[in-house]
Structure formats: C-alpha cells, structure tokens
Amino acid sequence: MLNLTYYNLYQHPTPITPMPQTFSTIILIGRPAAGKSEVIDFLKKTPEDERIRRFHIGKFKEIDDFPMLWTWFEQDAILEKIMQKPRMMTDKNGYFLHEYQWHLLIERLSLDYQKFQRDAEGDPNPPTVLIEFARGSEHGGFRAAFDHLSPAVLEKAVILYIWVPYEVSLFRNRRRFNPNRPDSVLEHGLPDEKLEKLYKASDWDQIAAADQNFISIKGHKIPYAIFVNDPEKTDDPAKIGPHLEEVTRELWELKSGQ
Secondary structure, three states: OOOOOOHHHHHOOOOOOOOOOOOOEEEEEEOOOOOHHHHHHHHHOOOHHHHHHHHOOOOEEEEEOHHHHHHHHHHHHHHHHHOOOOOOOEOOOOOEOOOHHHHHHHHHHHHHHHHHHHHHOOOOOOOEEEEEEOOOHHHOHHHHHHOOOOHHHHOOEEEEEEEOOHHHHHHHHHHHOOOOOOOOOOOOOOOHHHHHHHHOOOOHHHHHHOOOOEEEEOOEEEEEEEEEOOOOOOOOHHHHHHHHHHHHHHHHHHHHOO
C-alpha cells in the first residue's frame, strides 16, 4: 500500500538511474492540440531500438493530467444527474471550482511519478517517463505548474515544448474533437470560448526568454528545447521523425553537458 505521507519522500527523492543512452524524464508541454499526444502516439508506433537510437527513448511510461481531470468531470456528472448530490470539482459549465485544482493536478502527476519510481526501483533499464500537460496564464501558467513539480521529477528532467500559435491550437482543437469520444486522449476538445479563456494567454515565451537552453525551477537547471509544429509535422511520419530527432538530440546534448 502506498504511504500517502509521501511528502517525506518528496524531500529526499531516490533517483532512478536510467539506461545510459535514454532520458530519465521528459516534461512534454504546450498548448492544447499542439501535438503532444501525437508525438507520444508516434513514439508508440516506433520500434524500441529505433526510439533509442534516434530519440534517446526506449521503453516509456506516460503520466498525463487529462485522464485525471476528465475523471472529475465524470464524477460530477454522476453526483448531479444520478445521485442528485452537489458537484464537487467543477461548476455546471465545466470550470474548476477553485484555481488551486490546477496545481492539484500537477501534485497528482508528481505522486504518480513517485509511485512509478517505487515500482521501478531495481530495474536496470527503467522506462523514460513522459509527463504531459498544458497550461494557460489564466490559471497560473507554466511557471505556477512548474512550482508544483516535485524534486524527484525535477532531478533528471528535460522539457520538450511543442510550439504552435493560439490560432493553430484553436483550429486543431476543433478538428480533433470527436463528440462520441470526449474522454479520448487523441480526440478530446474544448469549446472555443473555454479554450480562449483558459489557454489563449500563455507565459511560455516569457519563461523561455530568460535563457535559450535552460529553465530554473526550484533550484534545478532544466534543459529545454522547442518542437516547432507550425507548419504541422505531427500529422506526417516523414516530417515528425526528423524534427523530433533534431530536438531530442539538442536536449540530450544539453543534459549530457550538465
């Protein structure tokens, strides 16, 4: 059973030693519908030996906050419509009741990461962990999210940012939405007004402007690189592979040089 006094371990993380040629932890971020899930889907379809050789990613584990927040939506729908009880996490329009819930999601990502570390302890070839989320300035931005990542996550992390302008995020959000599968990682979407309110403003450019290679987070110097996905590359294996290889090579060189 997981000891939920896990914050004691938060302060004294036991890093997992990865395979020498693979990343330990990649924080995969960007606007909604920027292409994060498509990058992960591409990696899943790439043979492991090729992933290691081209992208420094062998086996990998995803930790994504979308399934967590979607569970809140479903839970509130059950409470309201079936049990005739008050909603707990969201209002009738699907907005969080409290801004700190955005930070709770990041704490949950960190907790899931810690559980992975616990279970992978002793594995000579532990998977690379891909931590995926999007944030907008309206609810604290990436800077606030970074401040809720645990030391265990930050210890060996790199950041891969998928860049698209807001207008492209809006277009692709509309394009991918499947009303029959709103819980799908690859087919979910937001109404236009919600996307604009929550994600139009972004603090990424401001954060990245301080240093072209590293972001300082709670005393950790985290390498970052940018995957430019406009024009779109994640819809074409012939385009996504070469650019992802270029970006992950840059990240590997930055991390190896620390």
